[in-house]
Amino acid sequence: MNQHAQKAAAFIRNAERTRWHDDALWMVRSKRDTATHDIPEWEQLRELGSLVKNNVLSKLDEYLDEFEANAQKNGVQVHWAADAEEHNRIVHDILAKKKIARIVKSKSMLTEECHLNEYLIEKGIEVIDTDLGERIIQLKEEAPSHIVMPAIHLKKEEIGALFHEKLHTEKGASDPQYLTESARQHLREKFLQAQAAVTGVNFGIAETGGVVVCTNEGNADMGVHLSPVQIHCMGIEKIIPKAEHLGIFTRLLGRSATGQPITIYTSHHHRPKPGGEMHIVIVDNGRTDQLGRKDFRNSLKCIRCGACMNTCPIYRRSGGHSYGYTVPGPIGSILTPGKDLKKYSDLPFASTLCGSCSDVCPVKIDIHAQLYKWRQVIAEEGHLPAGKKKSMQMTSWLFARPKLYRMAGKWGRRMLRLLPKGLIYNRFNTWGRDRDLPEAPKESFQEWYQKNRRS
């Protein structure tokens, strides 16, 4: 059992910190709004992005085939991995063949999902994450709490203390400029020593067989161009048909993610560097299962911008770690039940269904509708917690008996007015734990209507 609610309760125990986390993410959401208002055709772009992705899903096998053929023509070695285990083994084989002991990695949620780092480290390979946020959480031995800003949950003082311990920065120093500079020096050494570089992939172009990697720090490029071996790990759903479609997605991605008109670097890799090796690993790991679920396949259109997290009132106040999966927030909550319905059965409930996630999604995924649909699947399959199940059963029993329902309503309204607070806010009233119940009206709407309709 995943226990989002319990972990969220622990997170909000520190009210000041919750507020800080909430504000930081809301600021990013606001920047996103400003950036999208800059282009009049924003809504049209979202629609285009959505339609292109629909087409991709409907011809995914053909595009992957085309992608592989074109990549091979370019001298790229393409590998296919059905699951995380196969993916990790392929990457390790590439490294082992060259006796590579040190690699650098740029941000890749796919390799997080596959737990590539742990796998390689166990086999004696040094793996250094080079995105600053990822390096911070790697040193702290934590998982990312956000897909775009992995260390958004940490305060600069904590990062200062961590760097003091691990990178020997000055004790007590917490200036972001100073800490970033220290990480820069540290990572430069690692870039220069690395024998291979692993990256994620934002887009794979079927028409040309190349991959596109977007960063702000330039860390992916530092790694890839210095190392003799480059490995790009790509989920099957990252394919786009043609290079011209990048016009749509590069305009959507940066604006949605951080409110930038584009990421600083949008790198297109097509052929190995002179004397080098280039590999692309195409990974399924449960994606095809999701593709086969009519109600939920839209979740595969995601371009991993993180906008749904930044806007989500639950994510902002519960933190990424409370979701217990690599991709947290609303999009994570519709991806995870497909991976393990029982384990993640509480995540579709970690939402108010306010719909803000669907409103900001750059490829128009109906996130909140899918959350609602997952709830129904979870109830049907019997994965609701006992308390919720019982109360649902009782409610539906009552709703099926109008006379009884009216009577219960009448009594309820009277009791709420008359009973002492201590009795109403008992341990079965979970809703009232942190809130007051609304004041009970004297009559129900039905009673009011009957009295007034003829007048």
Added chain:
Amino acid sequence: MSKQKMLQRIRQAKPEVTPLPEIPGFAVPAEVLPILFKENSEKLGSRVLLTASKLNLKEQVLQLFPDAKKIASPLSEVDTTVDLGDISDPHELADIDVAIIRGQIGVAENGAIWVDEQDMQHRVLPFITQHLVILLSQDKLVYNMHQAYAKTQVDQTGFGVFIAGPSKTADIEQSLVIGAQGPRSLTVILD
């Protein structure tokens, strides 16, 4: 080999074919492109110089980076202290102070500039240098990314990139820091 198995499963799972949409030609603002380009580049931390100045390029670079010891460029019109032709291992570029390259296309809506392998000679050059200077002809400016991709052949060389500013991060408490793992500054000279 998992390929056939994976494709077979996708064939069974995928929905009915939906068509690809046409990308319309979006409206382009009436403002002058160089001015828009400058504004948007500066928002991402670049410095844009419109060369009204009579100074030649060499003096301009010296003025911008008076302390630079190692200057590298594949361009013949630039005085360099490092000959890129002599370098076979990209690791030798680790101590470059300033690199100067020419961009092919500039995008006014976001300040991004397209360069490919031929423009940089070594792929790592525009990333490993402490400071980057990109020369760009004003007549190479377009307004948006659709126009930029229409003019680019992304697989013309083995590597190509849109660069839209100096390397940056906000991974520590959302505080913007310029100079993450790549260049500490980007200067664009529009000529």
